[in-house]
Each structure stands twice: as structure tokens, then as C-alpha cells.
Amino acid sequence: MIWDRMETLPRDDMERLQLDRLQSVVRRVCRKVPFYRNRLQEMGFKPTGVKSLSDLPKLPFTEKDDLRDNYPYGLFAVPLEKMVRIHASSGTTGRPTVVGYTRKDLGTWSELVARVVVQAGVKPRDVVQICFSYGLFTGGFGLHYGLERVGATVVPASAGNTPRQLRLMQDFHTTALVGTPTYALYIAEMARENGLDPTRLGLRLGLFGSEPWSEGLRQELQTAWGFAATDNYGMSELIGPGVSGECRLQDGLHISEDHFLPEIIDPETGETLPPGVQGELVITTLTKEGLPLLRYRTRDLTALDYTPCPCGRTTVRMRRVFGRTDDMLIIRGVNVFPSQVEEILMDTAGVGPHYQIIVDRKGYLDEMEVRVELAADYFTGAFRDLETLERNIKERLRSTLNTTPKVKLVEYRSLERTEGKAKRVIDRRPTADD
Amino acid sequence: MWVKQISVFLENKSGRLAAVARLLADNGFNIRALSIADTSDFGILRLIVNDPARAYQVLKDAGFTVSETEVLAVEVPDRPGGLAGVLDLLHDTGINIEYLYAFVSKSGGNALVLLKVEALERAVEVLGANGIQVQDYHIVHQI
Numbered sequence A: 001m002i003w004d005r006m007e008t009l010p011r012d013d014m015e016r017l018q019l020d021r022l023q024s025v026v027r028r029v030c031r032k033v034p035f036y037r038n039r040l041q042e043m044g045f046k047p048t049g050v051k052s053l054s055d056l057p058k059l060p061f062t063e064k065d066d067l068r069d070n071y072p073y074g075l076f077a078v079p080l081e082k083m084v085r086i087h088a089s090s091g092t093t094g095r096p097t098v099v100g101y102t103r104k105d106l107g108t109w110s111e112l113v114a115r116v117v118v119q120a121g122v123k124p125r126d127v128v129q130i131c132f133s134y135g136l137f138t139g140g141f142g143l144h145y146g147l148e149r150v151g152a153t154v155v156p157a158s159a160g161n162t163p164r165q166l167r168l169m170q171d172f173h174t175t176a177l178v179g180t181p182t183y184a185l186y187i188a189e190m191a192r193e194n195g196l197d198p199t200r201l202g203l204r205l206g207l208f209g210s211e212p213w214s215e216g217l218r219q220e221l222q223t224a225w226g227f228a229a230t231d232n233y234g235m236s237e238l239i240g241p242g243v244s245g246e247c248r249l250q251d252g253l254h255i256s257e258d259h260f261l262p263e264i265i266d267p268e269t270g271e272t273l274p275p276g277v278q279g280e281l282v283i284t285t286l287t288k289e290g291l292p293l294l295r296y297r298t299r300d301l302t303a304l305d306y307t308p309c310p311c312g313r314t315t316v317r318m319r320r321v322f323g324r325t326d327d328m329l330i331i332r333g334v335n336v337f338p339s340q341v342e343e344i345l346m347d348t349a350g351v352g353p354h355y356q357i358i359v360d361r362k363g364y365l366d367e368m369e370v371r372v373e374l375a376a377d378y379f380t381g382a383f384r385d386l387e388t389l390e391r392n393i394k395e396r397l398r399s400t401l402n403t404t405p406k407v408k409l410v411e412y413r414s415l416e417r418t419e420g421k422a423k424r425v426i427d428r429r430p431t432a433d434d
Numbered sequence B: 001m002w003v004k005q006i007s008v009f010l011e012n013k014s015g016r017l018a019a020v021a022r023l024l025a026d027n028g029f030n031i032r033a034l035s036i037a038d039t040s041d042f043g044i045l046r047l048i049v050n051d052p053a054r055a056y057q058v059l060k061d062a063g064f065t066v067s068e069t070e071v072l073a074v075e076v077p078d079r080p081g082g083l084a085g086v087l088d089l090l091h092d093t094g095i096n097i098e099y100l101y102a103f104v105s106k107s108g109g110n111a112l113v114l115l116k117v118e119a120l121e122r123a124v125e126v127l128g129a130n131g132i133q134v135q136d137y138h139i140v141h142q143i
Helices: A011-032 A034-042 A053-058 A064-069 A104-121 A138-150 A162-172 A181-195 A217-223 A339-346 A383-401 B016-025 B053-063 B082-092 B120-129 B137-142
Strands: A083-088 A099-102 A127-130 A153-155 A176-179 A205-208 A228-235 A239-248 A253-255 A260-267 A279-283 A296-302 A330-333 A334-335 A351-362 A365-374 A404-411 A425-427 B003-011 B031-040 B042-049 B066-078 B097-102 B111-117
Touching: A011 A053, A011 A260, A011 A279, A053 A260, A083 A104, A083 A138, A099 A104, A104 A138, A104 A205, A104 A228, A104 A239, A104 B053, A127 A138, A127 A162, A138 A153, A138 A228, A138 A239, A162 A181, A176 A181, A181 A205, A181 A217, A181 A351, A217 A228, A217 A339, A228 A253, A239 A279, A330 A351, A330 A365, A334 A339, A334 B016, A339 A351, A339 A365, A339 A383, A365 A383, A383 A404, A383 B042, A404 B042, B003 B016, B003 B053, B003 B111, B016 B031, B016 B042, B016 B053, B031 B097, B031 B111, B042 B053, B066 B082, B066 B120, B082 B111, B082 B120, B111 B120
Parallel strands: A127 A153, A127 A176, A176 A205, A205 A228, A351 A425, A365 A404
Antiparallel strands: A083 A099, A228 A239, A239 A253, A260 A279, A279 A296, A330 A334, A351 A365, B003 B042, B003 B066, B031 B042, B066 B111, B097 B111
């Protein structure tokens, strides 16, 4: 099922609509947001300077730091009294970024999340347990109102208290789960430890987001739960969840292009890249009232695919996020993404889905250590088997990453389990500030 | 005929070995023999205890990564050359020993060693034919 006919708009119509909306958002930010007015003036760009979509690269980028520098309300395009909701990022690294929603923005948000959940397969008869935390983080509330819009029965369980999550699933006959992939894995693990078979709990759908995950982890989740697992994407700066999501074909995430105009750029040079080439996703919000953003640099790495999807939607698809530009590790001059490590570990029998990458500096040299849990049922008691396993993982990592990490098998359950976003990388190298 | 050995996967970090010993003590197990093989990262603790089936479950329930392996308990004459003789026998018949460790207590005036080999039955046969006693499961776990 397709929620909104805008998802099937012919390309010409879509581009006309996008141009119309882009022109209006540029005029509006010039009028309402001093930050953009000054920036466009400095560049000599007139508020009416957008003549076609190909003018987009002439507009300035917006960076996360611009939001931080204008903390808390500096980039808002409406007076605070017009805002009906505030959300914020966690701010674990520096100042949080604050976002505001007008009443109309909240309506748009629900509609966009409705598209995402419907294409993931949610029906009004579904009982959906939301294991995202509710609060300043956009995940919980975002999915909540979108699911209500569709008519599903929402169980706002929030994150944490895993035994209660399992009890709710059984008592309320939950049919769909919303959360981070790593937390869903953990719930399945806890279920098995308590003698429950997760595949017999009756869940048919899992909707995952808020952290990058690999195809291998999807397979792992689908096997563990016996449900179809789809990816969806968003970030609070843009609106929260609802920017894009996978349809049942699990082949790329459909972007709601009538609201978010995507580009892919080279993160180093800022140049726009052609469709199909991987680079950093940049998004211009076309309809946001409260916090419109021009060419927001998401730091997420992906590629765009404009070929029509067999599901009937015509909207452009972004590939599953490969990693974040700020997740990228440079180990002895070689670029390494945690997602590459994850893909290999998921594909190796004998090690569990939980892993951690530790980076340190010994003298002048970077050292990378991959810690992964030995699967409980793989342990034979033979030393040789463990050594072979370590050596195989090391060899596969070396040939993919072009750098040789240390591999360390650790005990089952010894790595931290999280209810929110998983902490996969611990970088102990001194930074320039130290 | 075989003796049940419990193997525990342990990370090389302080307190893990003590945790196993404490857990077994609290559950009333007596450790009859043990060995540790380790690299700088991890180790495998091998244990002979009374009631191995229950020990396996107790360790597993506590979250340890465990497995059960069958090994041979071989009586070795307690005198110079006792062990060498037994090993020669196995070597001559092409039976490979993966690892070996000794029992604390004696069995009749003989020392007792635990042997891990691939060809369990063949080893028992060879040793028996040469008058070397292989101890029974029940006896070893009760020693």
C-alpha cells in the first residue's frame, strides 16, 4: 500500500513542485532568518536567484556547527510563540542542537512518518511497540504520531526495562517492533535466556533506525525474530524520523522528495556528485516552517538511485547509510568505516553480533583492535578452533580494510548492551586539543 | 570409559578465573584436576570435577562459555620413565595427543594423567593391550 499519491508523482511534476517550493523557502529564509540573509548577501545571491533546480549548488551549505553556534533558537524562522514543540539532540559532544516545530510542521511530520511505516508494511490492525526513548530525542514521538495517523495501535513502551518489554509483547500481542537494531538484538537475547523463542511471539515487522546497520545485521534480526526488518532514516535537524524509509523490497530508502530535496556531494570538496556515486547526503527542507534549512550537510554517506522501484513509488531511493563522515576512522592513513567491520563479522560463523572497535596510538602508530564476542554454541573447547577463528577474521578484515587490525575474542555478554544507539568505536588517540 | 572434561572460555582479564572457582565452590563442586592454556588475549580452562553435567549447567547459567569434552584418564607408573613409556606407545601407533595434564591425587600407587586424543577408542585399546590402566568415568569423578 502507498500512503500518499505524492509518492508516485511523475518526475517532471515532482521537479516542478520542488522548484516551486525551493524558490519559496529561499525567499522565506532571506526574510525571516538573519543567519541566511547575511550569508546569501555575502555571496551576492538574490532571494529570487533560484531559476531552476540546477541553481541549487549555488546556495550555501548549512552545517551542524551553524545550529550549535545559533543555540538555541537563532535559526528559527518563526517567533517562539508559533512553535508548539521543541526537540534536541543529546549534545554528548558539545552543545546540543535544538529544533522547533510549528503546528503545521507536526502535521507534516506525522504524514511523513505515516508514509514510512505504511511502506514498511504496517497496517491499522498492527499493535506496534515503540522501544525508542520518548523525550528530547525525536525517535519516540516521531514514530508515535505517524503510527497513530495510520491507525495502528501504539504501545509507547519507550526504551529500557527489557523484561517489561517482553511481558508487554506477550500480553498485548505486539505484532511490530520499533527501535534501534542493537536493542532489538538484545531483547531477542534476553527472551531466549528466559526460555522464550522470539520467533514464536507473533511479531511480523521490525522498523529500525537511528543508527547505521549492515545487511548482515538485518539478516541476523530477521532470523532471530522471524519478522521482516526494514530501515528508515531521519535526523532531528531535518524533522526526525520520516525523511526516508524502505519499502518491503528492502532495496533502498524512498526519500519524501516533495519535502526534502536531496543531493550527494564530495565531503572533501563540496562538489555535487552524479546519481549512483557515493558521497555525503545533503538535504534542503522544502516545507519546514519552524526550522527551514538550506543544503544541510547530514554527514551520512550514501548514494542516490533515480530508477523507478517495482513497488510503484517514483521517489528517489538512497542506499542504506554506509557510515558517517565523522564515524570514519583514519588508521595509519587508511580510511576505515565501522560498517565494513560489521559486515565481515556478521558474515563469520562463530562470533556474535556484538563488537567494539578500539583505536589507540602506540608511539606514533595507530593501532586498531576489534573485539567480538565468541558465540556460546561455537566453543568446542579446542584451542586450535579459536586461533583459526581469530586468524580468519583478521585475514578478512585485512583484505577488506587494507590495514591489519588486532582481533580479540571476548566472552559472550562481556560487551556493553545498549537500549539506544550502540557505542561501537572507542577512540583513545589523543586529539589536537589534548 | 571416557572422562567428562569441562572447558571454559575465559578472557585474559583479572578476576575471571577466580569467578569460576568461586562459582564452583559456592555450588559445592570439588575440582579434581585443572589446566589452563592461554594466549595473551584469552585462555581455556579445563576442569575435571565431580558431577560434570551439573557443573556444565551451573557455569552456563552464570553466563560462561562452556563446552564438554571427552578425555582419557590414564594410570601412569609413578617412577622415572612412567609417562615416557605411555607416550611412546601412543606415538608408535600414530595417535596424536592434543594436550595432557596431571591429576592431583594418585590412583593406587600410580599417577594419573588426563589425555586428549582424537582416537579415544583406539588409544584405550593400545594402552590396555600393554597393561596400562585407563580409569573409569565413575572412579575418576569420585577420586
